[in-house]
Amino acid sequence: MLNFDYCAPTRILFGKGEENIVGTRIQPLAKKILLHYGGGSIKKTGLYDRIITSLKSSGIEIVELGGVLPNPRLSLVHTGISLCRQEQVDLILAVGGGSVIDSAKAIAMGVYYDGDIWDVFCSSKPVARALPVATVLTIPASGSESSGDTVITNEKKQLKFCYNSPHIQPVLSIMNPELFFTLPDNQVSYGAADMMSHVFERYFTNTIHTDLTDGLCEATLRTLMRNAPRALANKKDYVAWSELGFAGTIAHNGLLGMGRSQDWACHRMEHELSAIYDVAHGAGLAVLTPAWMRYVYKENVPMFVQFAINVMGVDGSYRDPAAITEEGITRLCAFFARLELPSTLKELGIDEEHLEEMAKKSTGASDGNERPLGGLKKLYWQDVLAIYRMIAE
C-alpha cells in the first residue's frame, strides 16, 4: 500500500424529500447564492419550483444561471464568474448532473482567480480558494457531487481538460433517488459506464498489497452491475437507484484509490473523443474500456484474473490465466451490450479522420511534449492510436 492523504468532507444527505429542505441545509452557509442548472429539465419535472420555494422560505437570495450543456463549456463558466462577482454570491448551488456540477466548480474557483480560469486547467497549478459549492444531484454518473474534480471543454480550442482541488469538493450534496426516475434510457446506461470506469481507473493497478481497496472496488462494481439493469428495466425502482446513487459517490470520492497507483488512461482517451465529437462521456468509456483491457492486460495478468473471478464471476479453477481474463472482458462487453451501449467508434459517429490527431493530443505528443497516459501500462500516442483502431468499427 502506498502512503496516502484521504479526506471526504462532503456531507451526503440521502433520501426521499431531501431536496424540499435544501433551503434549511443552505441557510447556515449562505445568504445569496448562484443557482446553476442545465437545459430546463428541472423545470419540467417541478424540481426547480420545489427548490426555489425551499430557498425562498429560508430567506436565501437567488441569482440564476441555467443553460449548462453536456461537456460543459468554458464560455458559460466565464459568464458565471462575472455574475458571481457582480452579485457577490456566497455559494453556488448546482442542480443537475456532472456537467452542471463541474461548471459550478469551475465558476467557484474562477471567482477568486486573477486571470482566465482556463489557465489553471492548462497548468494544473493549485488554486488558493473557491466559493463553496453545494449540489442537488439529478444524474448518478460523474461522482462530481463528492469529488474535487471538474472537467471543462474549451469549445473554441476543442480541448477538454480536467482539474482537481480540495477547494472544490462540495460542502454538501443532496441525493434523492426519486430524482433519477425521469432519466432517459441512454443516460442510465452512460451513467453506469461512467461510474464503473471511475472504479476501473483506480482498481487496475500495479501496486501490490491493496487488499482492502481491491475488495471495496469489487463490491462497488458488483453493486453497479446488479442495479443498472434493474433501473433500466423499471425507471421507478427506488431501491436500484439508491444503490446506483450511493455507489456512484463511493466510486469517485477518492476512497477506492487510496494507497494505489491509479490509471485514468481510458478517461484521457475519452476526453479526446468528446472534445472533437461531443460524444456522451459514458458512451465513449464503454467503447474504450474493453479495448484498453485487451491491450494492457499482459502487464498484470493476476490483476485481470482477479477482476474476471471476483467481479465478472468467471470460474477461476481453470489453469489458463489468459482465457480467464478474456472471458472476463467478454462478459463485460456482454454487460455493456445489455445496457445497449455502443462498442465501436463508428457507432459514436467517429470515423478515422481524426484518430491520429486525437491520439497525439491525448499524450501531448501534438505539442512535442509527450507524457504517456496510464499507470498500469504507460501508453504513448502510438498505443492510443492502436487502441482507437481496435474499436474503429
Added chain:
Amino acid sequence: MLNFDYCAPTRILFGKGEENIVGTRIQPLAKKILLHYGGGSIKKTGLYDRIITSLKSSGIEIVELGGVLPNPRLSLVHTGISLCRQEQVDLILAVGGGSVIDSAKAIAMGVYYDGDIWDVFCSSKPVARALPVATVLTIPASGSESSGDTVITNEKKQLKFCYNSPHIQPVLSIMNPELFFTLPDNQVSYGAADMMSHVFERYFTNTIHTDLTDGLCEATLRTLMRNAPRALANKKDYVAWSELGFAGTIAHNGLLGMGRSQDWACHRMEHELSAIYDVAHGAGLAVLTPAWMRYVYKENVPMFVQFAINVMGVDGSYRDPAAITEEGITRLCAFFARLELPSTLKELGIDEEHLEEMAKKSTGASDGNERPLGGLKKLYWQDVLAIYRMIAE
C-alpha cells in the same frame, strides 16, 4: 435503504514517517496543545521524543497529560478539562489507541461544557462544541481515530457509557503502520475482534436492499480476517498492518452503516463486563459475538446465510440455511481461537455473581426504565442474561 446523512471529515494521513511531521500538520490548526497519552509505552519506543521534536520545531507550545488507562476513566477526563481551561490550549493531540483518543474527546467536549461532562454521557444530549482533536494512532482497534464516538468509564459508579457527536470527530489522524510493530500479541487479537465487531454491529440488519454496504462490510471483514493472523505471525509485517489500520478506520467512520438499521447489542453487553471487571473490550466482544449470533439468527436467516457464504466461505449450495449459518458461526469461533481469543466469561475472570445485575444494567431494567438492546432482534434483560449464561464456561 434508509435515508442517511453521511460525512467523514477526518483527514487520514497514512504511511511511513507521517508522525515525524506531526508539527507541520498541527501548526496551521493550533499554537498550544494538550499532548495526551497513556502509560508510557510511547516513551519506550521513542515515539514520544519524535513527536515532541516535531511539535517544538513547528513552534507549538505543549501541555502534557499522560496516564490514560484502558477503559479510560472519568477522573482523568476531569483533570484534563481543568488543565485545558487553565492553559487555554487550542487543540488536543491524542497519541495512543482508542482509550487515549476517547479520553481526549471527552476532555475536548468538557472544556466548553458548563457542568460535569458525565451528565452528557448519561443524557445523550448534544453538545454545542468541542476543542479540535488530532491523533497519532498506535493501536488499530477502536476506530476512534475517525469516529465521533467516545466511551468513558465512571469508575466510582462502575458505569461505562458511550457518546457520539460530530464535534468530536478528529480533524486529522496520522496512521503509520510501523507504529503497530511493538504491540503485544493479545492487543493484536483484541484489536481484530473489536474492528470485526464494528462491522458486525452495522452488517447484521433487518433493513432490506443494502447491496452496496453489504458488499463493503464483507470486503472489510475479509480483509481483517486475512491480515490479523499475518500481523500476529510477524509483528513487523508492514503490509498486514497497513490493511488492518485502514480497515479499522473504514470499519468505524460511519460509512458501512449508512442506510441500514444497526445493532450494537454486543457492544452494549460488553460494556457491562468492562465496567465491573475491567476486561479488554476486544476480548469481551470475542466471547459475546458468537453467542449473540446463535441467539438471534432465526430473526433473519438469509442475513446469516449471506454472512456464512460471503465472509466465512461456507459452501452455499447446500439446502439447509440453519446448517450453513451454524457452519459460519463455527468458523468464526475457530478464527477467534486461532487468534487465541477467549471464548467464555470464565476465561475473562467473570463468574456468575453479577450476571443478572449486568443484564439488568445493560437494558436499563435496573433503573426501572428498560430500553431493549439491538436492532436485528430486541433484547430484554432476560435475553441478555440468557446470552451471558450461554458463555459462562
